[in-house]
Amino acid sequence: MTHEGPRHRVIAIGNLQEFFRDALHAAMSRQKLAVRDHTEHYVVNLLTLFSRADALYERTPQGVRIKPLVVMLAEALEATSAAERNRALQRLGDVSLFIAGFFAGSFARKLIDIDYHIAMGGRAYGSLGDILGRGRGQALAGVFTELAQKFQRVVDALNEVSEMAHTHTDRDILRLYEIWMKTGSRRAHALLRKLGVEPSPSACSAFQH
Numbered sequence: 001m002t003h004e005g006p007r008h009r010v011i012a013i014g015n016l017q018e019f020f021r022d023a024l025h026a027a028m029s030r031q032k033l034a035v036r037d038h039t040e041h042y043v044v045n046l047l048t049l050f051s052r053a054d055a056l057y058e059r060t061p062q063g064v065r066i067k068p069l070v071v072m073l074a075e076a077l078e079a080t081s082a083a084e085r086n087r088a089l090q091r092l093g094d095v096s097l098f099i100a101g102f103f104a105g106s107f108a109r110k111l112i113d114i115d116y117h118i119a120m121g122g123r124a125y126g127s128l129g130d131i132l133g134r135g136r137g138q139a140l141a142g143v144f145t146e147l148a149q150k151f152q153r154v155v156d157a158l159n160e161v162s163e164m165a166h167t168h169t170d171r172d173i174l175r176l177y178e179i180w181m182k183t184g185s186r187r188a189h190a191l192l193r194k195l196g197v198e199p200s201p202s203a204c205s206a207f208q209h
Contacts, residue, residue, distance in 0.1 A: 016048055016051055017044060017045075017048045020044045020047040020048055021040075021044045023161045024043060024047070024157060024158070024161055027157040027158075027160040027161050028040070028157045031153070031156055031157055031186065033153045033154070033157055035146055035154070036143070036146060038139065038142065038143050039143045039146045039147060042143050043147075043154065043158075046094055046097065047098070047158075047161075050094070050098045056095070056098070066095060066099070069096060069116070072088060072124075073088075073092060073120065073124070076088035076089045076092060076124070085131075089124045089125075089127055089128040089131075090124075092120060092121065093121045093122075093124040093125040093128065093147065093148075094121075095121075096117040096118070096120050096122075097121050097125075097154065097155065097158070098158075099117055100117040100118055100155045100158075101154070101155050101157075101158025101159060101161070101162065102158060102159075102161075102162040103162075104159050114155075114183060115182040115183050118151055118152055118155060118183055121151055122147075122148050122151035122152075125144040125145070125147045125148040125151065126145065126149075128141075129142070129143075129144035129148055130145075132144065133145070152184065152185060153186070156186060156187035157187075159185075159187055160187060176191050176192050177192060180192060
């Protein structure tokens, strides 16, 4: 059941994990993004987990907050055991993916933008995939390697999931253009064209995926 308002709608959700599974699968299908079942399942579980604030936020000396990505990276580099390092890299990748996927619009006019989260998260997952690929974690190694290789595409799919009840207007054009220039987002490009803007290839930062 949905309630239609003049500017938005509220979607009643019975099972959050099922909602994320169906919404993510539909978004990836529309964007012609194929990932392995294990990878899709990992992202669905991540979204379900981070829907709880206590899983996303951490207690720090500065209060309950999301640690800066550079702090997470430092924790991984300074880890005293392989298990601790792997957990830190996974946390860095997970938080980067979730924030870039669900809060892309909130980065506007901030010093650190979505491209920073994409770069940090992709590298964290890539490093973790390489590490696990040399050990016993072959199954998870494949998941993290695929997420590293398709990080931007998965972010695009998550952007669509997060904006299911949002209708883009002319006010979104500048931000969409900025996201496209910084990340090469195919979804941002398609939305710009839908809004009547033809992005210039020469303006894009030409991310290669």
